Amino acid sequence: MRFAAVLNQDGGTLRTTDMAAFAERLRQTLEAVGHSVQIDIVTRREVAAALEKAVAKRNVDVVIAGGGDGTVSTAASLLMNKKKALAILPGGTMNLFARGLGIPQTLDGALTSFAEGEVTAVDMASANGRPFVHQFSIGMHARMVQLREKMDFGSRLGKMQASVRAAWATIKNPRTLKVSLTIGKTEIITRATGISISNNLFGEGHLPYADDPAGGLLGIYVSVARRRRDLVKLFLAMLRGRWRDSQHVEIHQADKAILKIHSPTKKFSAVMDGELFGLERETVIEIHPGALKVLVPARNVQTKAA
Template identity: 30%
Template sequence: MSDVRTKAEHTEAIRRDRRVAVVINTRSRRGRRHYFEALDLIHAQGFEPLAEYSVVNPKRLRDRLDRALATKPDLLIVGGGDGTLSSAVRHIAHRDVALGVLPLGTTNNFARSLGLPLDLAGAIRVFDSGKVADIDLGMADDRPFANLASFGVSVEVAGTVKPWLKRLIGRPAYPLTALTILPGHRPFRAVITVDGQRHELLTHQLNIANGRFHGGWQVAKDISIDNGLLVAYQLGSGKKLRLLGETLVRATTGRWRSLAGGPFVMGREMLLETEPPMAADVDGEVRLRTPIRLRVVPNGVRVMVEKSFVDR
């Protein structure tokens, strides 16, 4: 990023001037329930926000983010799920403003990848006691993403999972919904080209991750949101029974027993082609189709994190 303060200068400005703006999606799983509690805790931490917005209609989210940024805060505090936070990331990418995360969604993959507390009070304490860090930004064609681009079963799950089920049971709603879809799902062939090398696979599910978590569970310990690499991995190979079994294990235990199909494919840039062409779920929004070129922009976004976060 250019024309921005150093991370140390930015951290000091937040602590000294306390210029923050707040946007909370009250349609998220916990946003409506905790909206006033979040504001009270932010005020109790010594912040007097320049603007406070609740978002009832998701179509107004971008407008509220723009209005909040127009107040020129040093820290933009955003509450919601991964889709809300991904929208915020797109707004502040390459800008001299840091994102403060209130994890109010179902899976909170972005907050988990940053190592942030998932309780509201803990997350808000980070705004005062933490530090500014620069993390990677993923790009799917020209669309930025914070956490994950996925293809296959998960795209259908995202469009099928019931909001009431997410509110009732949280993260297990996704694998349980997948169990209803898998019996009729057909595998697809994918070719991932990285540094001139082609990797071919047959699978029901392919993910390309910038972050370290998927569905609220850790994918692998050596995946990082701050290592300058994207990671592609498949779940369950092309064998439906194996993926059904692994999905059932995940629904009941919260873990993938295995990541079938061999090692991860890692790189700064990837070309993904599929047969047949497929829709892509990019941080919760289905807007692109294969073929897609994916790349990572190192240090593309500023965030507020714990002091212990390893900022490369």
């Protein structure tokens, strides 16, 4: 296969990696089994343009996106419904979409998996036409990201610590939104502290990522917790992957959901694949089955086929 790699040197673990040495290992690993690769090492600001350039190349079969959730999400958006496949180098803090695909969580482990990997199709989702691969959230999660973005951190560990501090600040002063959520023929009207909609239902017993990235349904999570102690319990349940054990979250599945904000506040924010953006009062979230081709370890394709 013919690869084009875009490596975000400012992303997560790549920030503290010898990029020249790693690029050489990438080249040697792929060329040793007959592949070819073009490598572009860029800054965070240059990622989008570099990915657009890689996707536009005719002589490329697979685009490698090296970086965090933002880098991966940008690459996936550009590759949605394209013939080219996405390969993920997990250089972020949590790498949740990569985990769902069975990608090894070390950079060198991921490289080895690419050498003998196979292409399969997985789902994507969108919010008012804007694609995402992992999760769309409003309420507490968006507030937490807003607070975290104001903190200083220079490493993956630092970002994790900042996330915990931001989460606690959000839990201490919870806010609610009056919303309606239409799922099929059912309309839910509630005051929620948070709503998250994932690209396929999160699995149980681990961090929040989908066990089946080609399941064809959105996972819809509505937090009904309002008291501080209940929000702490919900946060801990989320980290342990015990969503279904929590009495403070309502879980639904659908291929489409319509979210309407009825609170009087003029401006709202949502977080999608880790990035903040302005939210409209009405948002249509849909799943797009098989819209993204990805390169995964060969055994994962074999297991799903069985």
